[in-house]
Amino acid sequence: MTTHMHNTTRTVLACALGAALLAALSVSTSVSAAGTGVAPPMRKFTLPKPAAEASFDRFIVKTRDGIASRSASPSLDAVNAAIARAGVGGITLAANNGAVLKVERVRRMAVGADVFRFSRKLTRVEADAVLAQLRIDATVQYAQPDYRKQRLDFTPNDTRFNLQWDYTHPTTGIHAPTAWDIARGAGVVVAVLDTGYLDHSDLNANIVPGYDFIADPQVAGDGDGRDADAHDPGDWIGGDPSSFHGTHVAGTVAAVGNNALGIAGVAFNARVQPVRVLGHGGGYTSDIADAITWASGGTVAGVPANATPAEVLNLSLGGYGMCSEDPATQAAVDGALSRGVTVVVAAGNSNLDAANHSPASCKGVITVGATGIDGARSYYSNFGPTVAISAPGGNASSGSDPDDRWIWSLGNSGMQAPDPSPGGDRLIGMIGTSMASPHVAGIVALMQSAAVGAGRSPLTPMQVKQVLQMTATPFTVVPPFNQSQGPGIANAAAAVLASTLPIPADSGTVIANRIATATSGAAGDAKLFKIVVPAGKASVNLRTFGGTGNVSLYVARDRVPTTASFDRSSVKPGNSETVLIANPPAGTYYLLVVGEVAFGNVSVMGVY
Known part of the structure; x- marks a missing residue:
């Protein structure tokens, strides 16, 4: 069970998944979208925008794999040849004291x-000539200037952007303005599986048709069962107010940005697909699982095909109980992942291990914990190895300014049923992992938009998780080991930039003979290790042990194993897995440790 507080002192008890479904702890206050009232100072962390570079003395050149060369540096050969063909190398300039161009x-x-430095700067014309010659060289995969980049930080003109510390704070925000210089989410659809949506002047332009999956009339409260109208009629219980939770979440993902109104979504050029699964008292697993399938492009009997399947799903909902005991939800998630759709889930607000909550503990999802403006774990946030990443969720006990304690997004002035837009449009401050999760869903939309914009394929769900984790901002206040929340706070700027570049394959963590290395992860996470075994050894014992959870072990020599392709494996309940090889051939042995459920502090060791 969770608590929603919509407007100060007003409380709603919400959500049942079977018996209990956790959506969000949200405490709120409201302001008008137009910006009436006293606002805190605008926070801008902006550097002047530089002019386009006019000259270059550093270049990046990548030769194709497998290129044979008589020299030790095929890329240097290619650069020198390109300089000669372009007629640049022999040019001397008085400004450069007549020096002939040299390359290092x-x-x-x-x-x-490879990165190369020239002995002088080339003009734009000269640089283009050299690059043109490099790009027609059959040995060259790509060539580019080594651009000098700076923080540009696009600042939208939304009237209450000053409230969005979660985007702009230099150490505890997600660095959204810098990310917006590369991508703003264009072309990406994010499905928000929640209470539905409200007509709101700061959201309407970014809505694509969704669906209402609530079949039970008492939960639905709209009298018409499953249908194509995903509007939120309110989720009140008794005399308590409605939360309009789905609209708040949708606004964080993709409220219309730079429209001189209200706030901006993380991916404000993306589109939101509202999928209604929560109503009075929450929502049923059966409806949520069907919604996951439909939103990701799968088929649901009796429901029209989704004309605009989402690339990202946000589920700011959940309930107590491990996902291993919720196979219907796991099957729906598996289907979404198989279609290349990233599933982002709130960790939950019980201040407990997220491994005991679903869908937070489902394999393959990206589970998000919450932090406050102080950069610390929010007191309510669930934690543990299941949590892949953290993001601003607000914290009523942190922040010197009262407005800094909340995550501000879209809401409504209505107490139970919504008041009509635009008169009922409001900005509402809430806290919860429900608020953290859509920050990450929005970042994923930015990442996918940036990847495609750079001419690359969309990232797989596994790559999305990898990039989010490797680019995270370290916590300002590191959570204790037994309350871990991933490697840090999601960094939109770094994740978006990384998505435009080749993503390096995991080459494995080296382990030494007889020395244990600890590892942790979420359900479905695969951790790769390797150990070099010399010739002449009688045996090698590769094993995992200790810690919490349940892992399996897959081993291969001189290649990276998968769960479907390996030389040997050990798959038993618990963490005590052993692969013993007699008279092992010399080579590098790769160990793939896979979490059947979330696992923590598991030791990995090789003994020969």
Whole structure:
């Protein structure tokens, strides 16, 4: 069970998943979308926008894999040849004291490309000539200037953007303005599985048709069962007010940005698909599972096909009980993942291990914990290895300014049924992991838009999770080990930039003979390790042990195993897995540790 507080001192008890469904702890106050009332100072962390670079002395060149060369540096050969063909190398300039152009290889990048520094800056014309020659070279995969980038930080003109510390705070926000210089979510649909949506002047333009999946008339409260109208009629119980929770969540994902009104969504050029699954008293697993399937492009009997399937699903909902005991939800999630759809889920607000909540503990989802403006774990947030990443969710006990304690998004002035828009439009401050999750869903939309915009394929759900975790901002206040919430706070700017670049494959963590290495992860996470075994050993014992949860072990020599392709495996309940190989051939042995459920502090060891 969870608590919604919509407007100060007003409380609603909500949500049942079977018996109890956790949606969000939300405490709120409201202001008008137009910006009436006293607002805190605008927070802008903006550097001047530089002019386009006119000259370059550093370039990045990547040769194709497998290129044979008589020299030790095929890329240097390609650069020198391109300079000669472009007629640049022999040019001397008085401004450069007549110096002939020279080239120095600086270093090899992690993506396999080489960085070169020229002895003088090339004009734009000269640089274009050299790059043109490099790009027609059959040995070159790509070539580009080593651009000098700065923070540009697009600041939208939304009238209450000053409330959105969660986007702009330099150490505890998600760095949205910097991300917006690369992508704003265009072309991506995010499905919000929640209480439905309200007509709101700061959201209407970004809505695509959704669906109402609530079949039970008492839960639905609208008298018409499942249908194509996903509007939220209110989720009040007794005399308590409605939360209009889905509209708040949808606003964080994609409220219309730069429209001189209200606030901006994280991905304000993306589209929101409202999918109604929560009503009076919450919602049933059967409805939620069907909604996951439909929103991700699957087929649901009796429901028209989704004309605009989502690339990202946000589920700011959940209930107590492990996902291993909720196979219907896991099956729906598996289907969404198989269609390439990323599923983002709130961790829950019980201050408990998220491994005991569903869908937070389902395999393959990205489970999000909450932080406050102080950069610490919010006191209510669920935690543990299941939590993949954290994001601002607000915290009523942190922040020197009262407005800094909330996550501000869209709401309504109605007490039970909504008041008509635009008169009923409001901005509402709430707190909860329900507020953290749509920050991440919005970031995923930015990532996918950026990847496609850079000419790359959309990221897989596994790659999305990898990028979010490797680009996270460290916590200002690190949670204790037994209350972990992933590697840090989601960083939109870093994640979006990384999505435009090749994503390096996991090469594995090296483990040494007889030394245990600890690892933790969520259900479905795969952690790769490797150990080099010399020739002449009588045996090698590869094992996992200790910690919490349940892992399986897959092993292969001189190649990375998968759960479907491996040399040997150990799959038993618990964490004590062993692969013993007699007279092992010399080589690098890769160990893939896979979480059957969330696992924590599991030791990985190789002994030969």
